[in-house]
Amino acid sequence: MHNQNKILRVLQLITLLKKQPAKSIRFLAGILESTDRTVYRYLDLVKELGFELQKDHNNKFQIFGEDDYPSISFSKEEVSLLRDLVLSTGKDNKLKDSLLQKIYLQSELAIQGNHVLKANLGRMIEKINSSIFENKRILLKGYHSINTQVISDRIIEPISLTDNYNSVCGFELETKLNKYYNLERINEVVILNESQEFNKLHQLDELDVFGFSERNGEKFIVELSLSLRAYILLKEQYPKIGKHINKELKSEKYNLKVNVNNPKPITRFILGLNDEIKIIGSNKFKNYFLKNKI
Structure with a gap:
């Protein structure tokens, strides 16, 4: 075994x-x-x-x-x-x-290995839906935050799951803010025997292509020239970004222009493929990138 x-x-x-x-x-x-x-x-x-x-x-x-x-x-x-x-x-x-x-x-074991992950996410989704229906709070055990690089427990009042079931939007009791939590970064969801109390403060914000709401930071316009490899990898990593990318005529380059609520994801992506991506617009984002590229 x-x-x-x-x-x-x-x-x-x-x-x-x-x-x-x-x-x-x-x-x-x-x-x-x-x-x-x-x-x-x-x-x-x-x-x-x-x-x-x-x-x-x-x-x-x-x-x-x-x-x-x-x-x-x-x-x-x-x-x-x-x-x-x-x-x-x-x-x-x-x-x-x-x-x-x-x-x-x-092989069937590959499918089984994938189902281990999917089954866990399925159980989380079921619990979140139940807590929303019953108007209960939930505990997100061992949530892995990309922004803070900290693993911690979060108590939230769940509002809604995103359309693709990748994240849950909830009102966090500690910060009194509405936030989005990626399900794959949650170890376990526990339904608490506590009723939701802050329903009037619940708010769903429109997310950018990276999954961040307007509350997550300062808005930026990002304009990039991408190689074919960078274009493919960016679309694979963030499928929603595809509609913001156009191919240059008579060239193997692809141009991206998109508004983002948090510049960190695209900055990390550029740093990983620095030789295949050129920042072509938005001085505000250029300055941000230069300050954070190290």
Whole structure:
């Protein structure tokens, strides 16, 4: 059972790392219910399996690029070894590494690993919906804040889930502010036996393409020239940004012009691909970038 759990956690880790944004070791340890040292060992295994693992300047990790193996089938020998691995025999076999790679790409265990993550998010969504219906407060246990880089518990009065079920908007009791919380950064949702009291202060703000409301900071106009690679990666990471990007005529460059409520996400993205992105407009954002690029 130990080896089976290890495989499932590695699969869950791969699933997490293939989703944007990049994740910190502390965040991954919280989601996987493991220690930081264990997560580092899992990351070594992920690299051994052939995935291109990238670390940004904030020591956060993600898997870069598309799968290089679009269609793979198992041999009889690999199927046999897979059965042995799942049954936790732990045999030492040369087929092991190639098999683990294929498990993620094309096996029921890959689906199961993804379902582990999705099932947890599904339970959170169910609890949040119930608390809204019952007009109850909820406790967000172990929320991982990107802005403060702090893991803490938050008590909120939930207002609504976003249309894509990525976040919940809630009135935070400690700060008396309406905020959005990414579900993937929550370890657990607990419904409290406390009725909501601040309904008159509940407010849903329109989010920018990065998921930030007007209350999250100062507004900026961002204008960029992107390479094809930068364009693809930005659309993958933030799908809603696509309608704000236009391709230059007779060129492989793409132009972005968008209003944002928080410049931190796009600043981090530019820093990761600095040679493939040029800031072409908005002196206000240029000055912000120059002050925060180190």
